[in-house]
Amino acid sequence: MLLRMLLQSWKHGLRRKFLAIFTIFLAAGLVSALLAVSIDIGDKMAKELKSYGANILIEPAAQAALPQVDQERENLLLGQDFLDEKELPNIKDIFWGNNIVGFAPQLNAPFELISHNGQTVQQDISVLGTFFDYPIGIPDDPDYHTGQKIISPYWQVEGQWADDSDKSAVEMPAFATQALVGRQLAANANIHIGDRLQLMPFNDKPTALLQVTVSGILSSGGNEENQLVVPLQAVxxxxxxxxxxxxxxxxxLTVPENDLSRKARENLEALDAEExxxxxCTAYVSSIAHQLEEAVSGAVVRPIWQVAASEGVVIEKIQLLLAVVTLAALLASAMGIASLMTSNIIERSKEIGLMKALGADQTEINLLFYSEAALSGILGGLLGCLAGWGLSGIIGDALFGQPLSFAWIVVPCVLFLSVLIALIGTWFPAHRITKLYPIEVLYGR
Incomplete structure (x- = not known):
């Protein structure tokens, strides 16, 4: 009997049902798109926020514990502890190795510029040795490249990046080594792209002059603007x-901090085994730093909190904004359904009065209206999921240049929400109309 009444209701009230389905479709489409964006936006935003730069710093443990003292330039490197370059592949061999976007070692030392395009000069210059786009094989990826090109996308280079892809760079002819000169240093020393520089290290046991050709001028907004940035091996x-x-x-790539990560930060020993x-096993910046400290011998690893904290705050605020918009869409949809169902039920008041006069109780009448609402919710939800899948792809392509992944867990969630808002929108008018007396309804009162 219920099925027959449902079929008759859909047959004679198709326009009203279409409006209800369309209302749910709009809400479900927006909700499914926002849920898909919320699920995938964490990783996408984390990758985008890598433009802030590196968020973890590895230093020698003994050196990090020593206070900073002023030294003569000739003895600046004397007695320093260093990390072993051979252990760098271990950075990608930790539990969260796939979350390591890239890394760049650094070796900073004072040099004296003694020749500029063949002309004798005398000027102190700070030289930074690092990777630009250096091949460093790891067990899972023998062709793995890393360096400043990857971890410092905010670096702007006028000209060309220095090429350090050849591991035999130290054996190249004079001036074959390329370098970047910081913008401020280039202005102060009148250095231009294509210039040849010859530098003498301030070191007790230098083995060779540093001879480079300037391939580009670097703008970084940091200390690098006053430095000559050179391939690590040459330095x-x-x-x-x-x-x-x-x-x-x-x-x-890390996840935002929470109470657990803050507790571990304050006192790791205070965590029980489960915590x-x-x-x-969570990609907190503190847990990744801890694993790196285990992987690189003689090292102390510190998160760069200015970067790590800002990433977490931005992602949390975006996810909160998406949650608010999703809730607003659900509320608006529920109100629209309530309005439609109120109009629908008022129009069918005589039908309801006749059903009650023939012996139908309140539960049976409510079941009819709730069944109609649930069916509208399912149809609107399914159509909304299809629309949300397309909308999330458009949003991802517009924001990140590639479609966002549509997690299939979104489908049952959206169907449940669609049916729920349809039932909630139906409850109030159904509850009110079924309490009326049949004689009042049949006489139009």
Missing amino acids: QNSLNLHGKVQSVKVSA YDRWY
């Missing part, structure tokens, strides 16, 4: 520090 060779680095900057496992 190591000149300073007789083969295979040694002072620090490593690491860029990693420790959950913390260790």
